[in-house]
Amino acid sequence: MLYINGEWKESNSGKTLEVINPATSERIQDVAFGGSEETKEAIDAATEAFPTWKKKTGKERGQYLEKVAALLREKTEEIAGVMTSEMGKPIPEAIREIGIAIDYVDWYAEEAKRIYGETLTPSHSDKHLMVLREPVGVTAAITPWNFPIAMITRKLAPALAAGCTVILKPASATPLTAIKVFECFHEAELPKGVVNLVIGSASEIAGEMTSNPDVKKITFTGSTEVGKKLIQDSAAQLKKVSMELGGHAPFIVFEDADLDLAVEGIMLTKFKNCGQTCISTNRIYVAEKIAEQFGQKLAERVSTLSIGNGLEEGIDVGPLIDRKALEKVEEHVQDALSHNGKLLCGGKQVAKEGLKGSFYEPTVIAGANENMKILTEETFGPVAPIIPFVTEEEVIGKVNHKQYGLASYCYTKDLSRAMRVMRELDYGIVGINDPTPVVAQAPFGGMKESGIGREGGKYGLEEYLEEKFVSIQI
Ligand code: NAP
Numbered sequence: 001m002l003y004i005n006g007e008w009k010e011s012n013s014g015k016t017l018e019v020i021n022p023a024t025s026e027r028i029q030d031v032a033f034g035g036s037e038e039t040k041e042a043i044d045a046a047t048e049a050f051p052t053w054k055k056k057t058g059k060e061r062g063q064y065l066e067k068v069a070a071l072l073r074e075k076t077e078e079i080a081g082v083m084t085s086e087m088g089k090p091i092p093e094a095i096r097e098i099g100i101a102i103d104y105v106d107w108y109a110e111e112a113k114r115i116y117g118e119t120l121t122p123s124h125s126d127k128h129l130m131v132l133r134e135p136v137g138v139t140a141a142i143t144p145w146n147f148p149i150a151m152i153t154r155k156l157a158p159a160l161a162a163g164c165t166v167i168l169k170p171a172s173a174t175p176l177t178a179i180k181v182f183e184c185f186h187e188a189e190l191p192k193g194v195v196n197l198v199i200g201s202a203s204e205i206a207g208e209m210t211s212n213p214d215v216k217k218i219t220f221t222g223s224t225e226v227g228k229k230l231i232q233d234s235a236a237q238l239k240k241v242s243m244e245l246g247g248h249a250p251f252i253v254f255e256d257a258d259l260d261l262a263v264e265g266i267m268l269t270k271f272k273n274c275g276q277t278c279i280s281t282n283r284i285y286v287a288e289k290i291a292e293q294f295g296q297k298l299a300e301r302v303s304t305l306s307i308g309n310g311l312e313e314g315i316d317v318g319p320l321i322d323r324k325a326l327e328k329v330e331e332h333v334q335d336a337l338s339h340n341g342k343l344l345c346g347g348k349q350v351a352k353e354g355l356k357g358s359f360y361e362p363t364v365i366a367g368a369n370e371n372m373k374i375l376t377e378e379t380f381g382p383v384a385p386i387i388p389f390v391t392e393e394e395v396i397g398k399v400n401h402k403q404y405g406l407a408s409y410c411y412t413k414d415l416s417r418a419m420r421v422m423r424e425l426d427y428g429i430v431g432i433n434d435p436t437p438v439v440a441q442a443p444f445g446g447m448k449e450s451g452i453g454r455e456g457g458k459y460g461l462e463e464y465l466e467e468k469f470v471s472i473q474i
Contacts, residue, residue: 001031001032001179002032002034002038002042002197002198002199002200003179003182003185003186003195003196003197004038004041004042004045004196004197004198005041005042005045005192005193005196006045006186006190006191006192006193007192008186009032009038010032011032011033011034011035011038011200012034012037012038013033013035015032015033015034015035015200016030016031016032016033017030017031017032017033017172017175017199017200018030019031019086019173019175019176020086020173020322021085021086021088021357022086022087022088022173022318022319022320022321022322022357022358023088023308023309023310023311023318023319023355023357023359024309024356024357025356025357025358028085028086028176029176031175031176031179031199032199032200033199033200033201034198034199034200034201034205035200035201035204035205036201036204036205036207036208038198038200039167039169039198039204039205039208039209039212040208040212042167042196042197042198043138043140043167043196043208043209043212043214043215044214045192045193045196046138046139046165046166046167046193046194046196046214047138047165047193047214048193049165049191049192049193049194050135050137050138050164050165052191053160053163053164053165053191053194054134054135054163054164056163058112058113058114058115058161059112059113061112061160061161061163062108062109062110062111062112062113062161063109064160064188064189064190065105065106065108065109065112065157065160065161066106066109067187067188067189068105068184068185068188068190069102069105069106069109071184071187071188072098072101072102072105072153072181072184073102075180075183075184076095076098076099076102077095078180079094079098079149079177079180079181080094080095080098081094081311082176082177082180083097083098083148083149083174083176083177084310084311084318085176085311086148086173086174086175086176086177087145087146087148087173087174087177087321088274088310088318088319088320088321088357089272089273089274089310089318090310090315090316090317090318091310091311093272093273093310094310097147097148097149097150098149098150100147100150100438100440101149101150101152101153101154101181102153103439103440104150104153104154104157104158104440104456105153105157106440107157107440107441107456107457108157108158108160108161108460108461109157109161111158111161111457111458111461112160112161112162114458115133115161115162115461115465116133117130117131117132117133118130118131119131126473126474127471127472127473127474128471128472128474129469129470129471129472130469130470130471130472131467131468131469131470132467132468132469132470133465133466133467133468134163134465134466134468135162135163135164135464135465135466136162136164136216136217136240136464136465136466137164137214137215137216137217138164138165138166138167138214138215138216138217139155139159139164139165139166139167139215139216139217139218139219139464140166140167140169140209140210140215140217140218140219141155141156141159141166141167141168141169141218141219141220142168142169142202142205142206142209142218142219142220142221142222142230143155143168143169143170143171143178143220143221143222144171144221144222145170145171145172145173145174145321146273146276146277146278146321147273147277148170148171148174148177148178149177149178149180149181151221151244152168152170152177152178152181153181154221154444154455154456154460155168155219155221155242155455156168156195158455158460158461158463158464159217159219159464160190160194160195161461161464162461162464162465163464164217164464165193165194165195165196166194166195166196167196167197167198167209167215168182168195168196168197168198169198169199169200169202169205169206169209170197170199171222172199172200172202173321173322175199178197178199179197179199182195182197202226206229206230206233207233210230210233210234210236210237210239211233211236211237213237215239216239216240217239217240217241217242217463217464218230218234218239218240218241218242219241219242219453219463220241220242220243220244220245221243221244221245221278222244222245223245223246224245224246224403224404224449224450227243227245227451228449230243231243231452240463241452241453242451242452242453242454242455242463243451243452243453244278244444244445244446244451244453244455245278245406245446245449245450245451246278246378246404246406246449246450247278247279247280247282247378247404247405247406247407247446247450248282248283248376248377248378248401248403248404248406249269249279249280249281249282249283249406249407249408249409249427250281250282250283250284250285250398250399250401250408250409250425251265251266251269251270251281251283251284251285251408251409251410251411252285252395252399252408252409252410252411252412252421253284253285253286253287253290253294253411254287254392254410254411254412254414254417255287255289255290256412256413256414256417257411257412257413257433258411258413258433259290259293259294259297261411261433262294262411263294263297263298263301264301264435265409265411265431265433265434265435266281266284266298266384266435267301267302267305268435268436269281269409269431269435270382270384271302271305271316271317271362271382271384274317274318274319274320274360274381274382275379275380275381275382275383276320276321276325276380276381278406278407278450279406279407279429279438280380281384281409282374282375282378282379282385283368283374283375283385283387283399284298284384284385284386284387285387285388285389285395285398285399286386286387286388286389287388287389287390288388288389288390291366291386291388292366294386295344295364295366295386296344298344298364298384298386299344299345299364302345302346302362302363302364302384303345303362305317305362307350307352307355307359307361307362308352308355308359309355309357317362317382318359319357319358319359320358320359320360320380320381321358322358323358325358325380325381326349326358326359326360326381328379328380328381329360329379329380329381329382329383330349330360331373332372332373332374332377332379332381332383333347333363333365333374333383335372335373335374336365336368336372336373336374336383336385337365339369339371339372340367340369341365341366341367341368341369341372341385342365342366342367343363343364343365344364344365344366345361345362345363345364346360346361346362346363346364346382346383347361347363347365348360348361349361360381360382360383361382362382362384363382363383363384364383364384364386365383365384365385365386366386367386367388368385368386368387369387372385375387376401376402376403378404392417392420392421396421396424399424399425400424400425400426400427401448402448403448403449404446404448404449404450405426405427405428405446405447405448405449405450406427406428406429406445406446406447406450406451407427407428407429407430407431407437407446408425408427408429408430408431409430409431409432409434409435409437410422410425410430410431410432410433411432411433412432412433418432418433426447426448427446427447428443428444428445428446428447428450428451428454429444429445429446438456439456440456440457441456441457442456442457443455443456443457443459443460444456444460445459
């Protein structure tokens with residue numbers, strides 16, 4: 001179902017979209033599949049709702065968000081089941097993601113009250129100078145399937161807190177989780193038109209979003225390729241844009257690191273969500289002296305992971321999102337092996353009775369080198385390549401990626417070394433001995449082609465605000 005102007009509706013054409021469970025390859029259910037017409041209806045509704053929503057006090061907008069957070073909390077188990085069915089991550093991971101999604105709603109429910117302007121010291125005694133912060137306006141959001149709820153609330157909560165009204169297009173693979181979020185908006189009685197959901201053709205929906213002059217802001221999370229296209233298409237009207245795009249995170253392990261901690265860090269950054277995370281570890285640089293020992297230790301730990309349908313208990317790694325993703329992982333592994341990579345564990349599709357989905361074995365490859373695709377392209381799968389290095393200077397010379405600059409990780413017990421390396425990392429996020437450097441109050445986002453703008457904390461709110469300077473002659 002689509003949600004436009006406070007009402008659930010089918011698509012105008014009657015077209016539907018089949019939602020598939022990647023663990024079983026079976027159809028879950030069909031949902032309405034809209035296009036440019038429905039997007040225009042949603043934009044019209046958001047445009048009409050904007051002046052009233054903008055005039056509400058921050059406290060009032062925050063109270064709506066508090067209600068949404070409470071409903072998400074209440075429905076966590078139900079939403080987790082839906083999310084796991086449509087995208088595969090194990091239930092405990094889905095529950096954790098919903099917790100993160102709620103953190104953002106909680107944070108911006110509070111932050112809505114803290115949108116401050118400024119009074120500037122005038123350079124002329126007969127003037128009074130003020131800076132007001134106002135909502136950008138109608139906002140169009142496009143989100144991916146890998147975090148089907150957190151990517152929605154990380155955009156919509158600050159947009160709503162700032163006073164913007166919104167049209168969301170979720171990924172076609174995960175519309176059911178988005179519908180659940182909108183059920184919460186509906187139950188929280190957000191005024192008509194403040195939030196709108198259009199599921200359907202990406203090109204038609206995005207085409208209307210970028211060409212309709214009523215849309216003032218485009219916020220996107222997804223691939224760098226699509227992000228660039230959205231920026232180009234928005235340029236004709238100079239719309240504001242925020243882009244959370246691809247990444248290629250290095251994970252550095254120095255010889256003085258706590259190796260157990262580093263292994264567990266890789267378990268989280270590489271194998272959670274089956275490696276389908278923008279801040280996933282893509283390249284593991286390990287000091288040569290310990291590289292062999294570390295590779296063995298990691299492979300042993302990785303071999304304990306249980307693979308299967310995330311709806312079942314005790315599963316650590318679910319399926320990849322679809323066959324195309326599976327083929328890409330397979331191609332990267334074969335390419336690495338053909339360039340002298342040494343397989344320490346995994347390395348093939350899972351062939352188990354009863355498993356019909358797109359499953360790939362968690363894989364560790366030693367002796368990785370610059371000729372491998374996996375060292376530069378986003379694999380988006382459960383494959384961990386290890387590259388040995390000798391000196392700190394050498395690894396610093398290698399870790400920065402030409403194109404991407406989203407997340408990076410460094411494990412060492414030497415504080416001075418950690419500080420030196422941190423300064424050299426051209427990444428928007430740096431985790432020092434920390435595999436989860438993501439919290440609601442911190443800026444999340446990338447340098448270079450990993451994005452424009454930040455989400456989270458006060459930084460995320462700024463993306464939905466404009467400064468208005470007022471000069472009064474007194
Ligand atoms: P994607 O193909 O770019 O899709 C993301 C969203 O864009 C989906 O809603 C998709 O709709 C839509 N889309 C596809 N083609 C479009 C077009 N021509 N115009 C407008 N919208 C279009 O990315 P993905 O494969 O779903 O997600 C993986 C990528 O997202 C990775 O590169 C990952 O690193 C990145 N990501 C980044 C962050 C971050 O915060 N930096 C977070 C998560 C993911 P359909 O589903 O209908 O095709």
